[in-house]
Amino acid sequence: MTNDETNPDFAEIGRKLFAQPCEFIWATAKIGELPPMGPAEIAFAGRSNVGKSSLLNALTGRKALARISHTPGRTQQLNFFALGPDPNAPLLRLVDMPGYGYAAVSKEKVAGWTKLMQDFLRGRASLARVFVLIDGRHGVKDIDGDMLKRLDQAALSYQVVLTKRDEVKKGLIEKTVADVQAILRGHPAAHPDVIFLSSHEGEGLADLRATVARLLFERDRTIFAPTQIG
């Protein structure tokens, strides 16, 4: 494996990146109260129960990191986490977006949340990519399709991550990915690669970490200088 400036080993860098300290720094439901832009951000979106909290915990190796996003009052907020040795100057921020598709939520709440999300997605120059989580057992449902359309409109880089891989029969993994990729061909802003992972079993987590490492490197080549995460 190589790890020089022209041909970095993103799997290894991704592993080191996500082994960094990670802490909750900010939560808000108001677009005027976001943390000041600075470090690159990646956001995680998905319908409730897709496995978003489990993924944030598994990615960062912290069992209860995303429990905070599940506490009453926080589920409809944007929750920010700082990743890196210095939480005041992190290498990356992770943004946990409110889960959508709760049948029990009132129309006003859905409208409020949709507006928050749209304003955030449209106005956030530091947002490097949105990872849209979709339940691998079910594929792209209408509510997921709505989210993909919104992201197309926001002209943001986004990528689909399929969850709960361990619940899908081995023989169906490839077909599931191909079906999702076929749908994504109709979504111009979607990244063509689909990651299929399991937060419970760990498969695919390294792919996502490497993808994020590559993304950061493409934005700022100095980010992985040895002093940062070496």
Ligand code: GDP
């Ligand atoms: P959230 O509402 O999107 O934050 O979803 P959670 O992370 O709370 O997970 C919802 C449910 O899916 C829980 O019962 C989890 O145990 C389950 N879950 C999450 N990730 C996985 C996974 O990788 N495999 C399996 N089998 N279940 C998972």
